[in-house]
Amino acid sequence: MLATPGTLPPPAVEDRWAFEVKQDGQRAMIYLPGDGTALVRSRSGADITPAYPELLPLADFLGSRPAVLDGEIVALDDRGHSDFERLQQRMGLAGSPARAASMAAQVPAHLMLFDVAHLDSRPVTGLPYTERRGLLEGLGLAGPAWSTPAAIVGHHGAQAWEMVRNAGLEGLLAKRLTSRYEPGVRSKAWLKIKIHHLADVVIGGWVPGRGRLNGLPGAVLVGEQREGLLHYAGSIGTGWSMADRIRLAEFLRSAAADHCPFTEVPPVAGARWVLPRLVGEVRYSTRTRTGRLRHPSWHRLRPDLAPDDLT
Template identity: 80%
Template sequence: MLATPGPLPPAAVEDRWAFEVKQDGQRAMVYLPGDGSILLRARSGTDITAAYPELLPLAHALGARSAVLDGEIVALDDHGRSDFERLQHRMGLVSSPARAARMSARVPAHLVLFDAVHLDGRLLTGLPYAERRELLAGLKLAGAAWSTPAAIVGHGAQAWEMARDAGLEGLIAKRLTSRYEPGARAKTWVKIKVHHLADVVIGGWVPGRGRLTGLPGAVLVGERRDGLLHYAGSVGTGWSEAERARLAEFLEAASTDACPFARVPPVTGARWVLPRLVGEVRYTSRTRAGRLRHPSWHRLRPDLTLGDLT
C-alpha cells in the first residue's frame, strides 16, 4: 500500500489519524513462514533477502508463528536518521552474498516495521489500521537490526514540527480506520514531506523533449562558496508552462559558451548561461557531496544578485 502526497490533515480531524516518521530507504515486505526462514521482497517483487544478512535472525523472532509484515529497510546516520545515500551501498548486492556480508559490517541495515498484513494464517488487510498496528505492536519485534516504532495519534502539527526540527524527511499520516490496500496509492495514507529552501544560481540548462522542445527541460544550479560556483544539482519540476516559457527567454539572453561552475557537471547536452539568475528551490535533503535531493523550482529571486549569495 502506497501513500499519496498531500498536506497535514486538518486539526479538527487529526485525532482520526496516526502519524509515523517517513523513512528514506527501501520498502520491503517481510515473509515469516514460522519454519525458521525469512523472505524479503522489494516493491518490485524482487527477492532481496541475500542483500541484508543482518536481518536473517528475524526468521526466529516469532518462533513457529507465521506473519507477513510491511516495513522499510534503512541505513542510519550518526544522528539515527535514515540516510538513503548510505543505504545505496547495500542495495543491489543480492547476487553477491559475500560482499553483502562485508558491507553489513560497514553500513548496517535496519528494518523499520510499521504494518502487519497476515498473521497466524489470518489475512489482516480488511482490518482497520489501528487494529493492525495493535497486532503488530503485540509481536514485540525489537532487535539490533529491526524495530517497531510507535505511531502518534493526533498532534499532527507538533509531530511535523518535531520531524522538521530533527532533520527528518517528513511524516506519513494514516487514517485510523483505513484498510490495507495492496498496490494502491490510497488517500487514507498521506505523505507529508518536510521541504527545505535554498537560494541557487542558474549556471546552465538542458533542452526539453516532446512537448518541451525549445524550452528548458531542467536547469543546472549551483551555490556560491569561496568565490566559486559549485554545482548543486539539476531541477526539472515546479514550473507552470508560462513560467517555463519566461525562464527560456532569460536563459537565451544569458547564453555563454563557458561553463560557470567550478567543475563541469557530468550532464549530457548541457548549455551554459552567465551566472546571474538567482532562484529559490525546495529540496528534501543533501547528499554528502552537497547536491540537493528531490529539488523542485519554487520561484525566481529578482531581488537577489550573485553578490548577495557570497
C-alpha cells in the same frame, strides 16, 4: 500500499489520523512463513534477501508464527536518523552475498516495521489501521536490526510536524485510523507530508562542466513521466558533491544515446543525451505554469526506482 503526497489533516479532524516519521530508505515486504526462513522483497517485487543478511534472524524471533510485514530498510547516521546515501552502499548487492555480508559489518541496515498484511495464516489487510497496528505492536518486534517505531495518535499532528522539522527529518506519514491495507494502491488514506518539495525525475541528458569539472556533468537535464512520455522539467546543476558528479559521470557514459528522449528538445546548448533509465530525486521551490521546476537542486539518485515506477 503507497502514500499520496499531501498536507497535514486539519486540526479539527487530526484525531482521526496516526502520524509516523517518514523514513528515508528502501521499502520492503518481509515474508516469514514460520519455518525459520525469511524472504525480503523490494517495492518492485525483486528478491533482495541476500543484500541484507542481518535481517534473517527476524525469522527465528517470530518462531513458527507466519507473517507478512511491511517496512522500510534504512541505514542510520550518528544521530539515529535514516540516511539514504549510506544505504546506497548496501543496495544492489543481492547478487553478491559475500560483498553484502562484508558491507553489513561496515554499514548496518535496520528494518523499521510499520504494518502487517498477513499473520497466523490469515490476511489482515481488511482490518482497520488501529487493529493492524495493535497486532504489529503485539509481536514485540524489537531486535538488533529491526524495530517498530512509535505512531502518534490524537490531536498532535502539528507537534509531530514541528518535531520532524526541527530534527531535520524528511517528513511525516499520516494514516487514517479506519483505513484498510490496500496492496498496490496509492491511497489518500495514507498521506506523505514532506518538509521540502521533492520530485522523482528521469535523467535524459547532461551538459559537460568546465574548469575543475571538465569531463564531469556540470548539469543534468531531467524530465517527468506523463502518459508514457518524458516531458522536460528542467536543468539541475547544484546540490552535488564532487563524489556525486564522478559517480554519475560513469552512469551517464554507459547510457549514452544519439537521440533526445524528451517530447521536445530542450533549448540547451551542448546537451548530450542518455537513455532515460536513471531516476533521481530533486528538491525545488515551486513550479512554473508549464510545470518546469523552479530553483531545483539535486538530492539523490534513486537506484531502487525505474522510470516505469513513476507513471
